[in-house]
Amino acid sequence: MSKTFTKSMARNIFYGGSLFFMLLFAALVFDSESSLPDTDNRQAITEEVALGKLVWEQNNCIGCHSLLGEGAYFAPELGNVYTRFGNSTEAIKAFIASRPKEGIPGRRSMPQFNLSEKDLNAVAEFLKYSSGIKNSNWPPNIQG
Amino acid sequence: MNLSRPDNERTSKDAQYLQAATHDRIYPPGDLAIWVFILAELLVFAVFFSAYALTRANNAELFNTCQLTLDANAAFINTLALISSSYFVMRAVAAIREAKTQQCIQWLIAALAMGCVFLIIKSGEYVHHYQAGINLRTNLFYMFYLSLTFFHFMHVIMGMVILTAVTIKTRQGHYSAAEHTGVETGASYWHMVDIIWLILFPLVYIMR
């Protein structure tokens, strides 16, 4: 019976199957793209939010925090930090700005990033925008 | 077939028939590799169908209401199309086993034509849904209905690509009464596509 198991057929299945599922994947991604305006909160993306994303990236926030569950798991989830902090960008800004330079003895502490007022505002606005993304009600509760 | 074969070749042809007869008993038919693939595909569909059944049990009312918006007649015609195409493919295999290359090609083309009928009717249904503003995100029922049928739709296309390749290779004379694993392989895949529809059709269109 193993005689009828040919290498060329196995190869064809590999190529055909891969192509098939890549096309299917592309079709689903295409459909997702067209549906994004309903969920991705794009109307909230201002220039300030875009700058906030850059500030977020250029300080490697994802190296400790998670955002919508992705990132590191060393520090709290920030996709819902805006709501957790009582729907307040001021609270977010105050927290970031008040981190001690030398840390807290024996405990985890966020570094002091010395952000300018403009960058601070921007990153808070970015986190506010992130909290508005409709992501199937994740995380399960406010604690993230 | 070349009629002017010398006698010694005819003896070897008899031997080929004998071999073909033994070949028939080998199960499963076609290349074993395709069966690994077929089993994997059946597994995917089985999981998908189970998910559908479970979700349906929890949302019976929604599923029953939305089911009424589907065109069961079109789906029924499509069922006939696929069943007949499966029959044609079966005839194609039977033909090549008797070394009737020309007939095999004709049956394969007939099967392909039935596949086209399926694609056209199904596309008509999709256009209708699209115009009604129905998409994958409308609700759970349409998510399943569109996902399952579109996934199957792509399998029909895949099956037709395979059958086309088999037809071309048959025309080029790659298969004989003794060696026609390729035809059996393509036929096996096509039967799978048909069988999945035979489950899908009652499950999604009819069962209430």
Added chain:
Amino acid sequence: MQYQSQAVAKPYFIAAIGLFVGQILFGLIMGLQYVIGDFLFPEIPFNVARMVHTNLLIVWILFGFMGAAYYLVPEESECELYSPKLALLMFWVFLIAGALTILGYLLVPYATLAEMTGNSLLPTMGREFLEQPTITKIGIVIVALAFLFNLGMTMLKGRKTVITLVLFIGLVGLAVFFLFSFFNPDNLVRDKLYWWFVVHLWVEGVWELILGAILAFVLIKTTGVDREVIEKWLYVIIALALITGIIGTGHHFFWIGLPGYWQWWGSIFSALEPLPFFMMTVFAFNMVNQRRRNHPNQAAVLWALGTSVMAFLGAGVWGFMHTLAPVNYYTHGTQITAAHGHMAFYGAYAMIVLTIISYAMPMLRGRKAANSGKSQILEMWSFWLMTVSMVFITLFLTAAGVLQVYTQRYTDNPQPFMAVQERLELFYWMREAAGVVFLIGLIIYIISFFAGSNEPEQA
């Protein structure tokens, strides 16, 4: 060694092992920071240590893949490498670029590094695993192109085998999907969507092709089983890997703002992702059982069997554990994810690179087929120490994750993140202890290269 040009693999393998050591050291630093929060603060904050840990992992695995390709492609193609000089040049380019990047992470604040490298011109930094400055990313693309050119030209002039073909497709895919790392829209949802095109389609897509090809090569060499048989297995395994893995990408699309149907598509297909890994285990054990000879390099056989088992456990079983959407709703972004990541990466990719190094290094160092018995015994000790400690790291992280999910997500009275972290301290200490054992295993691994080098080969 059958072809002179295979020798270029040696520096790649040495660099891989060196960077591996760095990765583990930074892993231990992070592990300690989990329990002693101010350890090395503010000099090496956690985010820097993590970036170094994960980036070193990626770079050493890439060094390993490239070394593997340079070693096996000439042998498979039955001809010398197209240009050993280009391979050597690219080695130094990649090593220096990598070292500079790591130094950049460690010596200046990340924001300064971003400014120095002109990130604002084409912002690509600051996303998980893709933290490299844009200029480093461009460097990676150039190295990859030169590497693929070199391999492609070698393959064109020589014998074409399934193994080189699959390896090449995997490597081309690796390069192609990396291009998505240059796409970084302001829209966070789209950013994440295409970010996964790099990350998922690497580790649960094209890298599996590379893994399969290297494993198949080592099995052909060490078991003497018919190439035809092994190549069929290889095709079926990688076909299944892509059939399940491509749509399986959907298991990352559950909670990032993409349509809800991904919860179904992603769950269904990723639930089947363990299948190819299971087949790989069956494949490896089958081939070794059907072996036609006993290869003197038993350590390499052990690594090959080990990688097939650990890849199945780490990627297959631990992946399945939290891949279904209703489960993932609670486990997403917890220590469960970390547990899975550790065992999957070690089992599938660290171990396959160690497998090919174990197989090839004796020849690259001028032996006929294998190291001395003494060296092999040490290597096997290192195998067991590293593998068992990785199992324990995974188990402790899983325990931490379960407790975290319960207290922070599942109970009626959810606790804040940091309060929960304090309750996990015991597990984090145990993880760190297991990590120290891992480092001991790694040290023994390195010693095994120098022990018994004057003694004759094991027969």
